Amino acid sequence: MATHLRSAGRKCTVIGGSGFLGQHMVEQLLGKGYSVNVFDIQRGFENEKVQFFLGDLCSKEALLPALQGVSVAFHCASPAPSSDNIELFYKVNFMGTKTVIEACKEAGVSKLVLTSSASVVFEGTDIKNGTEDLPYAKKPIDYYTETKILQEKEVLRANDPDNNFFTTAIRPHGIFGPRDPQLVPILIQAAKSGKMKFMIGDGKNLVDFTYVENVVHGHILAAEHLQKDSPLCGKAYHITNDEPVPFWAFMSRILTGLNYDAPKYQIPYWLAYYLALILSLVLLLLRPLVTIKPTFTPMRVALAGTFHYYSCERAKRDMGYKPVVSLDEAIKRTLQSYPHLCRAKA
Numbered sequence: 001m002a003t004h005l006r007s008a009g010r011k012c013t014v015i016g017g018s019g020f021l022g023q024h025m026v027e028q029l030l031g032k033g034y035s036v037n038v039f040d041i042q043r044g045f046e047n048e049k050v051q052f053f054l055g056d057l058c059s060k061e062a063l064l065p066a067l068q069g070v071s072v073a074f075h076c077a078s079p080a081p082s083s084d085n086i087e088l089f090y091k092v093n094f095m096g097t098k099t100v101i102e103a104c105k106e107a108g109v110s111k112l113v114l115t116s117s118a119s120v121v122f123e124g125t126d127i128k129n130g131t132e133d134l135p136y137a138k139k140p141i142d143y144y145t146e147t148k149i150l151q152e153k154e155v156l157r158a159n160d161p162d163n164n165f166f167t168t169a170i171r172p173h174g175i176f177g178p179r180d181p182q183l184v185p186i187l188i189q190a191a192k193s194g195k196m197k198f199m200i201g202d203g204k205n206l207v208d209f210t211y212v213e214n215v216v217h218g219h220i221l222a223a224e225h226l227q228k229d230s231p232l233c234g235k236a237y238h239i240t241n242d243e244p245v246p247f248w249a250f251m252s253r254i255l256t257g258l259n260y261d262a263p264k265y266q267i268p269y270w271l272a273y274y275l276a277l278i279l280s281l282v283l284l285l286l287r288p289l290v291t292i293k294p295t296f297t298p299m300r301v302a303l304a305g306t307f308h309y310y311s312c313e314r315a316k317r318d319m320g321y322k323p324v325v326s327l328d329e330a331i332k333r334t335l336q337s338y339p340h341l342c343r344a345k346a
């Protein structure tokens with residue numbers, strides 16, 4: 001109730017509101033009584049309560065109409081990591097975010113909440129209960145993450161209380177839930193093509209998978225607590241399910257929940273890592289002749305075989321964050337939302 005009253009009459013814009021996270025964000029914001037604009041390069045859904053603005057966030061002229069009369073901008077737009085397009089990541093995530101900041105200031109938007117990523121501190125080695133004080137990765141796992149670092153730094157640096165402009169960044173990790181076009185569909189596709197027989201490592205490595213509604217809840221709390229002299233100003237926050245889970249146990253639960261077999265065999269982590277490294281080197285040498293994008297890369301091996309889970313104590317302390325959906329319930333809801341991916345029982 002208190003949250004609803006605080007948000008009454010508030011107008012916000014979700015930049016990237018047609019995407020997976022963005023659509024869930026829009027739904028929760030509408031449910032809390034916000035008036036919502038969506039700015040995106042594509043129109044992802046129909047909703048008469050939402051005002052859509054189609055455009056590229058790299059254009060200030062395109063952004064400005066979507067930000068008029070708005071007090072909060074949520075920026076969760078990004079090219080998909082799988083696009084693997086270095087120029088596009090730099091242009092949208094870094095240069096485009098600078099444009100978003102300029103446009104917010106020019107339109108008089110007072111709060112900007114960025115969706116960053118917990119991966120900004122991950123270098124492919126174990127992180128256990130990592131806090132926001134960990135330094136940014138010197139060698140980020142990929143170019144996409146490199147531009148997420150640049151983007152986050154830019155947004156946090158833009159916090160400017162003297163000019164009534166407040167910024168914060170949310171760092172989610174492993175977002176999943178209904179309508180996600182990535183995690184579950186890609187996993188099932190891999191299982192169908194027989195690629196999910198091996199687990200990398202001993203299967204004990206804990207990671208965070210975060211239900212999309214908890215991620216949205218963290219963003220909205222951040223917007224509501226972001227104000228002059230609040231600890232959120234210019235700071236980043238992990239938002240997780242606060243229930244780290246063994247990577248392969250989570251994957252197995254999704255697979256078996258949709259009637260596919262869980263991986264049966266183990267391959268030692270170091271062996272998988274060096275095989276992936278050798279494959280990358282071979283493909284690099286062959287590049288003048290043929291370009292192949294491997295799916296079995298050292299980065300993917302590291303993501304599947306190392307510990308990477310994060311503390312969300314700072315979000316609990318500064319914005320009263322607590323996950324609203326448990327991991328168990330989140331997995332059930334996610335499985336139920338993909339009936340078309342469920343394999344018929346023999």
Ligand code: NAD
Nearest residue numbers: 016018019020021040041056057076077078079117174175
């Ligand atoms: P998504 O691809 O589903 O949505 C991104 C949206 O951004 C899309 O609707 C796309 O059209 C829009 N967009 C892209 N380029 C744009 C441009 N130039 N101008 C305007 N709109 C543009 O991605 P998602 O999974 O919902 O991720 C949302 C955010 O969360 C991203 O910033 C991502 O880095 C971050 N994040 C995601 C995960 C995850 O597991 N999905 C984890 C950590 C962080």
